[in-house]
């Protein structure tokens with residue numbers, strides 16, 4: 078089944094499906110906005126006046142102003158449509174209406190900021206494990222892309238900010254491709270994007286509740302222990318483990334080696350002819366130097 082009832086997001090239905098770990102998360106559903114990440118960042122304590130424009134859905138009893146106040150606790154914002162989605166490294170995040178999940182979760186941490194090293198990877202683990210538990214096996218591409226058959230199923234953008242309430246906040250954005258955009262199905266455009274029709278058939282609120290429940294548990298654990306507790310789980314999910322990969326910086330190959338997992342702070346380990354190196358930034362690719 079994949080009709081409107083199945084895909085209409087509803088805050089109360091999401092909350093009803095959540096585990097206790099997610100019970101204190103405020104949930105906002107909007108029909109359309111520019112970027113759910115930008116919306117939440119603009120509402121952190123001490124942030125400049127909110128700029129996100131949202132058309133709230135009447136069914137959740139929200140009005141256009143009621144969901145734009147300052148945040149005081151964990152908040153999920155999920156949009157049916159995003160018109161200015163953003164991705165890592167300043168790239169745009171494009172998603173066809175109805176074909177994807179686009180949501181952000183604002184979460185306050187005890188801090189300090191350095192303790193959030195590895196957070197994007199821990200988020201990747203939580204999302205990949207949720208998807209796998211729902212019957213879709215996936216892998217992780219460093220730092221945190223969720224891959225299915227080597228193509229991108231979900232992207233994660235974590236933006237952190239030190240707020241005037243003395244806490245460090247992370248706004249964790251996730252875009253998940255559920256159905257292929259029409260042009261991809263017609264064989265036009267990018268072929269490096271994966272979809273998960275199996276997940277698309279799931280009742281959408283139940284899918285969000287499953288993701289939110291596991292994320293909430295993972296974020297609480299991360300706040301207590303940092304990334305070390307996630308490293309082994311990340312390594313078990315690594316795509317192309319032991320295979321030759323390249324590290325790209327602005328599209329140029331800057332390092333090559335065999336993918337060897339991550340260390341306890343989330344750096345990518347590469348086995349090179351000169352020994353093992355730890356990579357801090359860049360994009361992983363299967364591209365080889367010509």
Ligand SMILES: O=C(O)CCCC[C@@H]1SC[C@@H]2NC(=O)N[C@@H]21
Pocket residue numbers: 111112113114115159161162163164165166168170178179180181222231232233234249250251252
């Ligand atoms: O792979 C990436 O580059 C990260 C993509 C993150 C996209 C999501 S969609 C929901 C949230 N809002 C945004 O503007 N971006 C994130």
